[in-house]
Amino acid sequence: xxxxxxxxxxxxxxxxxxxxxxxxxxxxxxxxxxxxxxxxxxxxxxxxxxxxxxxxxxxxxxxxxxxxxxxxxxxxxxxxxxxxxxxxxxxxxxxxxxxxxxxxxxxxxxxxxxxxxxxxxxxxxxxxxxxxxxxxxxxxxxxxxxxxxxxxxxxxxxxxxxxxxxxxxxxxxxxxxxxxxxxxxxxxxxxxxxxxxxxxxxxxxxxxxxxxxxxxxxxxxxxxxxxxxxxxxxxxxxxxxxxxxxxxxxxxxxxxxxxxxxxxxxxxxxxxxx
Amino acid sequence: xxxxxxxxxxxxxxxxxxxxxxxxxxxxxxxxxxxxxxxxxxxxxxxxxxxxxxxxxxxxxxxxxxxxxxxxxxxxxxxxxxxxxxxxxxxxxxxxxxxxxxxxxxxxxxxxxxxxxxxxxxxxxxxxxxxxxxxxxxxxxxxxxxxxxxxxxxxxxxxxxxxxxxxxxxxxxxxxxxxxxxxxxxxxxxxxxxxxxxxxxxxxxxxxxxxxxxxxxxxxxxxxxxxxxxxxxxxxxxxxxxxxxxxxxxxxxxxxxxxxxxxxxxxxxxxxxxxxxxxxxxxxxxxxxxxxxxxxxxxxxxxxxxxxxxxxxxxxx
Numbered sequence: 001x002x003x004x005x006x007x008x009x010x011x012x013x014x015x016x017x018x019x020x021x022x023x024x025x026x027x028x029x030x031x032x033x034x035x036x037x038x039x040x041x042x043x044x045x046x047x048x049x050x051x052x053x054x055x056x057x058x059x060x061x062x063x064x065x066x067x068x069x070x071x072x073x074x075x076x077x078x079x080x081x082x083x084x085x086x087x088x089x090x091x092x093x094x095x096x097x098x099x100x101x102x103x104x105x106x107x108x109x110x111x112x113x114x115x116x117x118x119x120x121x122x123x124x125x126x127x128x129x130x131x132x133x134x135x136x137x138x139x140x141x142x143x144x145x146x147x148x149x150x151x152x153x154x155x156x157x158x159x160x161x162x163x164x165x166x167x168x169x170x171x172x173x174x175x176x177x178x179x180x181x182x183x184x185x186x187x188x189x190x191x192x193x194x195x196x197x198x199x200x201x202x203x204x205x206x207x208x209x210x211x212x213x214x215x216x217x218x219x220x221x222x223x224x225x226x227x228x229x230x231x232x233x234x235x236x237x238x239x240x241x242x243x244x245x246x247x248x249x250x251x252x253x254x255x256x257x258x259x260x261x262x263x264x265x266x267x268x269x270x271x272x273x274x
Numbered sequence: 275x276x277x278x279x280x281x282x283x284x285x286x287x288x289x290x291x292x293x294x295x296x297x298x299x300x301x302x303x304x305x306x307x308x309x310x311x312x313x314x315x316x317x318x319x320x321x322x323x324x325x326x327x328x329x330x331x332x333x334x335x336x337x338x339x340x341x342x343x344x345x346x347x348x349x350x351x352x353x354x355x356x357x358x359x360x361x362x363x364x365x366x367x368x369x370x371x372x373x374x375x376x377x378x379x380x381x382x383x384x385x386x387x388x389x390x391x392x393x394x395x396x397x398x399x400x401x402x403x404x405x406x407x408x409x410x411x412x413x414x415x416x417x418x419x420x421x422x423x424x425x426x427x428x429x430x431x432x433x434x435x436x437x438x439x440x441x442x443x444x445x446x447x448x449x450x451x452x453x454x455x456x457x458x459x460x461x462x463x464x465x466x467x468x469x470x471x472x473x474x475x476x477x478x479x480x481x482x483x484x485x486x487x488x489x490x491x492x493x494x495x496x497x498x499x500x501x502x503x504x505x506x507x508x509x510x511x512x513x514x515x516x517x518x519x520x521x522x523x524x525x526x527x528x529x530x531x532x533x534x535x536x537x538x539x540x541x542x543x544x545x546x547x548x549x550x551x552x553x554x555x556x557x558x559x560x561x562x563x564x565x566x567x568x569x570x571x572x573x574x575x576x577x578x579x580x581x582x583x584x585x586x587x588x589x590x591x
Binding site for chain 2: 144
């Protein structure tokens with residue numbers, strides 16, 4: 001009995017150490033973003049400083065176009081989430097509950113595109129968006145992402161589990177197919193839509209290469225693209241970049257605290273995309 | 275009740291209505307309206323996945339730059355040039371090196387924590403939630419954090435190592451150490467996903483298997499190798515495969531931390547494609563040829579891995 005308790009305490013101590021290993025970089029980022037520039041780059045480095053300041057959070061808005069980055073990220077990621085969840089639900093519903101010619105073939109084709117990395121076709125995509133003169137616009141960022149094979153796959157698997165007689169009853173009541181989908185089926189799939197929505201939000205909020213490719217001016221950069229470019233320029237202002245990183249991480253972390261289940265579900269179903 | 279029957283007859287039999295209504299009725303049949311439901315998705319997928327994908331294969335045969343001046347058909351020239359392009363081949367080698375480092379470590383660590391944290395106690399749930407936090411964060415921010423923490427001049431980690439009287443590693447600035455550092459950073463960010471997938475797999479294993487093994491006197495370690503691992507093969511295979519495909523596309527973390535340096539030692543395939551196409555000399559045609567080659571390598575290796583996993587699965591079950 002006693003041996004077991006000692007083992008248990010040892011186990012908990014080790015796990016807590018690993019938890020600290022995971023949390024330390026974030027903690028360090030937060031503390032450092034509240035330091036003066038001279039304390040950030042001082043040697044020997046200190047984790048805690050004698051004095052703290054909100055200076056970085058005040059100056060970050062003027063040293064880097066952070067407000068533009070935030071606005072662009074919200075519009076891009078938000079636009080993609082809304083359109084993609086809706087279109088994926090429509091398609092997933094059709095695959096799950098309607099019989100039509102070519103259903104299996106089409107579904108396999110969509111599954112196949114799930115395996116193809118975006119990086120492979122990014123150059124023609126760039127040319128296409130450029131020819132449509134949508135480069136550096138919100139539409140150019142949102143439209144190619146308005147649907148995702150994974151989303152269709154996820155929504156289909158949820159719709160398929162709903163009872164069969166549901167739409168028959170609605171048809172008898174004279175509802176048309178689109179209304180059956182919108183008024184009866186979609187409300188039942190809120191958990192699935194939330195899972196997909198959060199998954200899509202996370203991927204697009206954090207994406208680097210895609211917005212880097214399709215935007216060229218500083219005013220259109222998203223948070224990751226803007227911060228990555230600043231970090232790559234041999235930065236001479238660590239403080240604002242750190243404050244910017246904190247601001248870019250916060251929204252998802254806050255949502256994570258309240259909706260952890262949906263984050264895990266989405267990632268577990270898709271595996272890794274990065 | 276009466277109104278319902280009336281409406282039903284209207285729905286099923288009206289043929290004498292106006293053409294517009296007839297079109298409405300035609301498209302309202304489930305087997306027809308399905309196409310309307312799929313229309314937006316198909317337009318986007320064809321327009322922004324299928325056509326660009328064909329475009330990649332086609333552009334590889336052209337000499338085309340970002341300004342679309344002097345576009346000419348050059349046949350296999352780009353592909354032949356690839357084999358004498360040392361930087362391109364090296365970028366593929368680096369990508370493979372990263373994948374070989376990253377994938378096994380991540381799957382192993384994910385498995386270890388999935389086993390340790392399998393029981394649903396409050397403490398374990400807390401640990402799992404924490405381990406998943408880096409997954410939610412962008413590689414850009416994480417790259418920024420770690421490149422500062424590991425900076426040889428101002429970073430806390432090298433300073434801590436120097437306090438232990440050990441030689442200070444230069445991490446991202448050391449040609450031999452840069453790629454392993456990027457790989458470890460990636461594992462640190464992503465092992466939470468593998469852990470969660472394998473955890474779901476472990477919790478899905480029937481308890482009766484363990485009980486009967488206990489009756490036969492099997493130790494915990496025997497249980498792990500003879501029950502957990504074989505039962506987990508499908509989940510493990512899924513993790514290896516998705517991790518492999520993800521690792522072959524590595525870009526973000528390298529772009530932020532090392533930018534491909536030192537001495538191009540961490541330049542990956544996607545990064546080379548991006549550099550070559552979107553900075554001078556802006557050769558989109560040649561970049562597409564390299565993309566095609568990368569795609570073929572990923573496809574061949576992914577299919578082989580999948581084949582191997584399927585064989586293992588059928589052997590084990």
